[in-house]
Amino acid sequence: MFKINDNYLKLPGSYLFSTVAKKAAAFTAANPDKKVIKLSIGDVTQPLAPAIIDALHKSVDEMAHAETFHGYAPDLGYEFLRSTIAENDYKSRGCDISADEIFVSDGAKSDSGNIGDIFSVDNKIAVCDPVYPVYVDTNAMSGRTGDYLVDQQKWSNVIYMPCTEATNFAPEIPKETPDIIYLCFPNNPTGSTITKSQLQEWVDYANKVGAVIIYDAAYEAYISEDDVPHSIYECEGARTCAIELRSFSKNAGFTGLRLGFTVIPRDLKSGETTLHSLWARRHGTKFNGAPYIVQRAGEAVYSEAGKNQTKEQIAYYMKNAKVIKEGLKEAGYSVSGGVNAPYIWLKTPDNMSSWDFFDYLLEKANVLGTPGSGFGPSGEGYFRLTAFGSYENTVEAIERIKRM
Numbered sequence: 001m002f003k004i005n006d007n008y009l010k011l012p013g014s015y016l017f018s019t020v021a022k023k024a025a026a027f028t029a030a031n032p033d034k035k036v037i038k039l040s041i042g043d044v045t046q047p048l049a050p051a052i053i054d055a056l057h058k059s060v061d062e063m064a065h066a067e068t069f070h071g072y073a074p075d076l077g078y079e080f081l082r083s084t085i086a087e088n089d090y091k092s093r094g095c096d097i098s099a100d101e102i103f104v105s106d107g108a109k110s111d112s113g114n115i116g117d118i119f120s121v122d123n124k125i126a127v128c129d130p131v132y133p134v135y136v137d138t139n140a141m142s143g144r145t146g147d148y149l150v151d152q153q154k155w156s157n158v159i160y161m162p163c164t165e166a167t168n169f170a171p172e173i174p175k176e177t178p179d180i181i182y183l184c185f186p187n188n189p190t191g192s193t194i195t196k197s198q199l200q201e202w203v204d205y206a207n208k209v210g211a212v213i214i215y216d217a218a219y220e221a222y223i224s225e226d227d228v229p230h231s232i233y234e235c236e237g238a239r240t241c242a243i244e245l246r247s248f249s250k251n252a253g254f255t256g257l258r259l260g261f262t263v264i265p266r267d268l269k270s271g272e273t274t275l276h277s278l279w280a281r282r283h284g285t286k287f288n289g290a291p292y293i294v295q296r297a298g299e300a301v302y303s304e305a306g307k308n309q310t311k312e313q314i315a316y317y318m319k320n321a322k323v324i325k326e327g328l329k330e331a332g333y334s335v336s337g338g339v340n341a342p343y344i345w346l347k348t349p350d351n352m353s354s355w356d357f358f359d360y361l362l363e364k365a366n367v368l369g370t371p372g373s374g375f376g377p378s379g380e381g382y383f384r385l386t387a388f389g390s391y392e393n394t395v396e397a398i399e400r401i402k403r404m
């Protein structure tokens with residue numbers, strides 16, 4: 001008789017955003033006359049920029065002719081995209097990353113979930129708390145997290161690094177030494193950031209203890225302040241300890257198109273083995289490349305027109321962030337984030353639990369958000385709103401919350 005991977009059975013409930021979607025669907029079914037405004041999952045609402053659409057049309061036409069048709073993509077990505085990324089995201093910022101250290105994929109969610117394949121199950125992971133649930137859930141699926149302790153809402157074999165008001169929503173170096181450290185800045189869910197010198201401390205620490213940092217920079221395009229790093233490779237020594245994950249979803253609206261990449265410098269080794277070679281082997285075996293037309297669309301993000309148009313979209317979402325943040329402050333909420341990230345992190349009023357506030361907001365204001373406790377125990381008593389809605393809906397949602 002076959003046996004299942006029973007690590008899956010240890011997972012509590014369903015994936016956070018599926019639970020939120022189910023609750024929203026139940027509310028809408030019971031209240032068909034109510035217009036629910038969704039400021040929950042971080043999904044973009046603006047259409048793809050014209051430069052991207054042009055590149056898509058052009059490459060779709062190429063697929064119609066034998067001479068320009070493209071079959072399987074190179075499994076690590078087309079050279080035209082990898083070199084464009086290396087030039088624009090790294091070399092132009094003084095980061096020593098070459099095109100062949102970039103692995104193109106179908107998005108940062110898959111990469112952040114799959115990267116665990118190249119590490120032994122014996123590694124101990126450290127995560128920020130609250131955290132993007134994919135890092136923890138996928139480690140749980142591969143049996144790296146121990147048991148789920150229901151009373152504490154924690155895994156027994158995970159190092160949690162609380163990111164609360166007391167730590168300015170940044171993690172502190174943990175007492176126990178981890179093997180793999182997940183960092184995400186600008187942060188999902190809190191919208192916080194760390195400075196370059198703070199990140200340098202993490203790089204120095206990882207090199208000292210022989211840990212690897214998995215650095216998720218999916219939201220780097222939202223950075224507005226000067227001392228916030230866009231890439232971990234801006235820090236000295238990161239080539240020997242860091243993997244970076246990037247996405248086209250949030251900077252260019254590819255949530256439905258799917259494109260991302262992972263950077264693994266060749267200097268990142270365990271003994272003589274490079275992690276680059278392991279990921280190349282994994283990618284080559286389990287992945288047949290992101291579609292040609294999508295990689296051409298990705299290339300267009302870096303064209304002059306693409307850069308200007310996506311910048312405008314980011315400004316649009318950050319205007320929403322300002323509306324949310326200022327509006328909530330006026331209404332007396334304690335809020336953070338929303339300056340270098342499209343997420344606003346608020347404290348629930350009157351010590352309400354995150355899920356109670358979720359229900360309250362949905363019922364009283366018909367606004368959907370994400371409960372902080374869904375991101376980890378230190379998220380209890382907090383709530384996340386996203387700036388990815390339309391401007392009109394965002395303004396209306398905040399007006400409703402103010403009247404609540």
Ligand code: MLT
Binds near residue numbers: 040041
């Ligand atoms: C979120 O809402 O946290 C994001 O949409 C998650 C993701 O990017 O997968």
